[in-house]
Amino acid sequence: MSLIVGRVWKFGDNVNTDEIIPGRYLRSKDVQIFAAHAMEGVDPEFTKKLRIGDIIVAGTNFGCGSSREQAPLALKYSGVSCVIAKSFARIFFRNSINIGLPLIEVDIDCQEGDKVKVDLARGEVIVSDRDIFKGNKLPDFLLEILNDGGLVAHRKKVTRKQLQKVLSE
Template identity: 50%
Template sequence: MPTGAIFKFHNDLDTDQIIGSQYLLLPDLEEMKVHTFESLDPDFPKKVKAGDYVVGGENFGCGSSREQAPGVLKALGVEAVIAKSFARIFFRNAINIGLPVIVCKELPDDVNTGDVMELSLSEGIVKAKGKEYSCTKLPEYMQNILNQGGLIASLNKEE
């Protein structure tokens, strides 16, 4: 199970807080990613490491439908986003680009930024602070899509 640090955020975190609209004019995700969570934690892009996790509360990724929001998280190497619930369009965009998004009702209340966790996508289990949490287990077909880099990559391989 991949182990990584947690970066915890609040309920109703919207896509503008993930990546501000003024940065959507930049040419690509590589240039955008240095502005991820800029209004909440300007040093986030410097602190997050590949394999780390973003944890949120209810309605994570609400707001606009921009696919750059999950895109910058993936570009920074975030292993997965775990939240109590997701805005529907953020969830779909994340799966489309291959960023795992997992619903876990209890975990966000028990952890803080800097805690370490492990995630087993195939089992739907998170381990953190000596406790095991049962999370939504993605169906096998969705796990296959993620393993191929997302829906877009999966569809491109079928052509």
């Protein structure tokens, strides 16, 4: 995965899954409905201001609350390209990897609207082409899952490779 570049939207600590995608939208299975209401519990105008490729920067415990997979789906399909936070709720972290939403744990100093570059392979975030912040580098196997577009796509790819190997023997 190459550099992820986007404009920053800042949020605080303990942003929970109900704020990321309010429960009233969970009756649907349509990811576009989730996308249209992403972050509505914190900023009702978020999706109107968001541009595809923008990046969320948050404080600690981002994605706490329920284990709903719809929260990272809402962000991914709204156009958020990456989430940067000081820390993530573990189930949100895993759900994000599973659906192919890049994220990185790092404490960065930035302002809303700043341009950031995220290098997941190095575990770095560069703010406004001047300040470099080192975070937690994702393990290679998680980077592979993200590069393949999520866990399901990754497993399909691995299964195809295994099948081709068996057929060629």
